[in-house]
Amino acid sequence: MSSLRRRKPINESSDSKHNEEEEDEDHDDVDADGDDDVNGKNKKTPSKIKKKRGEKPPKQPKWSCMDTCCWFIGCICITWWLLLFLYNAMPASFPQYVTEAITGPLPDPPGVKLKKEGLEAKHPVVFVPGIVTGGLELWEGRECAEGLFRKRLWGGTFGEVYKRPLCWVEHMSLDNETGLDPCGIRVRPVSGLVAADYFAPGYFVWAVLIANLARIGYEDKTMYMAAYDWRLSFQNTEVRDQTLSRIKSNIELLVATNGGRKVVVIPHSMGVLYFLHFMKWVEAPAPMGGGGGPDWCSKHIKAVVNIGGPFLGVPKAIAGLFSAEAKDIAVARALAPGFLDNDIFQFQTLQHVMRMSRTWDSTMSMIPRGGNTIWGGLDWSPEEGNSCAKKGEKKNETQIADQAGSENAVCKAKSANYGRIISFGKDVAEAPSSDIERIDFRGAIKGHSAANTTCRDVWTEYHDMGFAGIKAVAEYKTYTADSLVDLLHFVAPKMMARGTAHFSYGVADNLDDPQYKHYKYWSNPLETRLPNAPDMEIYSLYGVGLPTERAYVYKLSPHAECSIPFKIDTSADDEDTCLRDGVYSVDGDETVPVLSAGFMCAKGWRGKTRFNPSGIRTYIREYNHLPPANLLEGRGTLSGAHVDIMGNFALIEDVIRIAAGASGEELGGDQVYSKIFNWSEKINLRLDEEIPVHSSR
């Protein structure tokens, strides 16, 4: 009888039903009469047989586990589809309506507000994206990357990173010797506004700014995204892709098609340095430069609105190159080191990432420039006396409110020695310089370690150093900005050999020296002059109020085999000196310290200096960071963080006003919250034209 009870799937074939019914007849002899009747009926209406048979056996449903599961899933699916349908049928303004119902009416986005004021598109706008934020797509690849033609490898969903990580790393890396494409691989920047409007779905970079500009009438013919391959050194983008020529041609086109109105350039992050390089390149004569003639910039550029510009480099870049730990800009933070560090998968992720990023010349453009003059020596630093208001709070939470209060209570007892960008051990970082015994590493012999051959295919230059070399590095105890460059030369000679051919980190003594005509100096504001364009304006827009990495406490990695031998000593903490998890932080936008973003506009280029002979006006616009008030706001409209600031309404408003024709004075001149002017004062950099004959200046 148990067969009676078995619930049968409906879609089972009728044959099996027959079988079962026959079974029924065997067991249920009493039903014989009924069966006869049914048979009689069969003759009458054969078409109904199946139906009858289906009804006839008195089967009682019994739910097997499987059925229940299926039923359950079905229910969920149906609900899901219903919701999806409702969602799709919902009017587009509904979410906004809900948001407004909860949080009260949102402020008008700046584009709408300014349109009501009557602003209209005037100057064409050029965006220069920064490192990492630009999309890269595949044009030619190895076999493992089949089917990815013209798909994004960088930016977008990053789906491929998870699917075939090694393949991805291989394609994203450049050639270790030349810093250009490896053989058989062509990865190119995505062009157009889509290149950097969103970094990942939902994670805007330029999109908010673009949308707001469009409100006052901007469109494709008046906006241009100067997308470039951010992995290459700046000059190599021209050598390989003619990117600089394309930017030049596009700017000329924009000016020509918009009635001769000059462009407003908006570089972000590393784009700031890239555009600095461009301005020198475009006026330099042809073989090395663009041959635009000495007044190209003054003819074509109204203003350069730098957002979060690391003019003088970022300390984060050091940590990135030295131990692949701090990520060079905040967005890459998603690849959290804690997660990648675990050796479960034996992927040696960190080393892979390091090897990959070390092939990118551009990261070397962000090494702190200006040496001890700017970044401070063993015992002093311009930021000295900076107080850290965060009392063990999470980084980006509400320290602004109490900062004002604690600012006057500057802790005098201990002050962080920010000048020591890398120290080995917390005690070293804090000790007075006279107490530190340093053994010079520069001449140290690099032994060849046994680990060399066993380390699979992951190769970082650390394997060539051997234990002796590693030890020597640690023995030197502490590094200032000057010695850092030497340190990097020591630990990664090949990389630095490539890098120093394209970038320079010093301060020029005499800018007339013909050596400064070489392109490697063009992106260093301390070794070039601004173009001769007295009507141009340079803005420096950046967020403040976020703790920003400034100096590190390192230790030797416990397992020195096949891995990166140094790591940040995350156990080092000190409330008083802004030391947290082995990192000293100062004011900034979470990536770029105020000093780097603001110094050139606050002092280096202010008025007529030797770096700014034509007296281009400079303005500093700082934006105090306020975290988003609630979750609905997303990344906030008042944020000051390095990338999120692109959605800061105040900043967007400033940018739109400039694009619509306002001058720096009309915006309100400088807007400063940090102590950038104080700190700049402390920096002892000669700004006068040096030649004694011209002492009149």
Add this chain to the structure above:
Amino acid sequence: MASVLRFRKLCYVESAVKCTSVGYESFEIDEKLDEKEEDVLSANHFALEINKKRKQPKRQPKEWRCLDSCCWIIGYLCTTWWLLLFCYHCLPVTLLRVPELPGPGVRLKREGLTALHPVVLVPGIVTGGLELWEGRPCADGLFRKRLWGGGSFTQIFKRPLCLLEHLSLHYETGLDPQGIRVRAVPGLVGADYFAPGYFVWAVLIENLAKIGYEGKNLHMAAYDWRLSFQNTEIRDHALTRLKSKIELMYISNGYKKVVAVPHSMGVIYFLHFLKWVETPPPMGGGGGPGWCAKHIKAVMNIGPAFLGVPKAVSNLFSAEGKDVSYIRAMAPGVFDSEILGLQTFERVMRMARTWDSIVSLLPKGGEVIWGNMDRSPEEGHVCDFSKKSHSKTSLTTNNINNSDVKRGFLVKDLANYGRIISFGKPASVLHSSKLPTADSKEFSRTSTSENFNNFSCGEAWTEYDEMSRQSIQNVAADKAYTTTTLLDLLRFVAPKMMRRAEAHFSHGIAENLDDPKYNHYKYWSNPLETKLSDAPDMEIYCMYGVGIPTERSYVYKLSPNSRCKSIPYQIDNSVHGEDGSCLKGGVYFADGDESVPVLSAGFMCAKGWRGRTRFNPSGIATYIREYRHKPPTSLMEGRGIESGSHVDIMGNFALIEDIMRVAAGATGDEIGGDQIHSDIIKMSERINLGL
């Protein structure tokens, strides 16, 4: 009691299986079961046991109802689906790949070809993407989203009226309506795929990339294809941008001239560009007379609509024939249904009539080219629709039959292609002398005021609503129209549109090209009214598919429902010719690529520009490359690698190979000169045009 129980159970079984209510039949059974039940009860207590057992599951409220079964099925399907999906994703990537034929790119790379000349792609009408930059409130949230092409057209289905409003242009100016800015999507993404999976340029781009092309030497000249050509410059500076891009590519690629690859309407757009760029500034680009010679190596026209397409006529006249084949997806049958009361047809027509560019596709050259009442250059073309689906296979058979049928082609139903619109089949067949000779030029718009429909005709406004019943009849009474009288007809039925568009396009033939009036930009896109630029080293290719029946002329009738707000004319689908006739469903077909007839695509290269003619004073070399259509042999091939149809030809390997060879430096003679399958040479000879 047990019987009740049984009955309920029965209901359940029935509903589980059939989900229908318990009807008459089950009741019948019920009676029988009752009898049975009595037997059971009286006979033994074994049955009682059964009943007890049966009661057990009853107490749990789990009854299989219809809904449960549905849930169960869906759950079952979903689980299986997920399992399969999971397996699919777990498989190594290489295993999944459909073994693709290696494209010509791979082969040519092995031959050692590398990128040499920069390549400019010029998309045609409809294929380019359009995105929204500013819109009405109904288009909220669509900022910089595609309204047309590229992504899925989901938005069209979500808010169709809103979309139509945004895609329409201003009826008077042909530019943006107030408060709406829709712009072309720039870059390669602008036209690589028209819809997901429906490639346009993607295959060509991929193959070019194989031999080293990339962003710096490959450019998509995206433009807003709805505008008249000169307006793309006025509004978007599209021509200036194209000029600047070509100059940049020329310089940054080591002074290598550019190979331009326009498609469909892009062909005449590029023709316009070539004239524009050498014309002095206020009207032109000021590139100077040598610009083309200096910057352009070759123009490789794909599916060129040099002399227009008859499809554009039916589109403008009654929104019926779709201007390029794949709008066909919006099957008229669906839209015609009045259920939704959307008047889709009228709205689509109104939108299309605001697009100046469609007017650029009207047949050019009048009766000289397209034939008059009694003769046409294609005379004697033989069609074969024996295999019903006309886009397939008709050609292979055509091949074989060609020789036999040609001998006996003078059968009754000889197509008078010259009559591009006829009202009623007789009008399309009869000799011209037998036709009523109403003078088409004297259309008089019987004063609009007497139009009684005027007020009742809601907002779906087409110019037809302004016509009186009488004049509508008059148009039909005129029986047959040739290309020349057709323009008069259009001027009559849609005066505003034609006034607007004819300021930008001209459809005649120049008597004297030195006449200063031909300096005006409206003549630039008509190859019969302009001279090619002085660039003797340039090459012009006409590459197109042949072997697909292509709309050439139409048989119309008056629309039965004469309500207001409907289009008063429609193609008479009931008219069919006999076997061997080219008339089918009210449309006469000729050879072509499904959109462009051979005549329009090939004539300029075959005759108009061949050698030194007055249209080609510097003797630019021309080459005809025809590709015979072969339908895809299997489903795996997708849209075929040997297709000749208007858009699918962009995936034709032979064509791609030709383009790549030219881009890599070959000349027309090196790739084999002319390659002709159709009767284009013969047809051209029949055209009596002073050269």
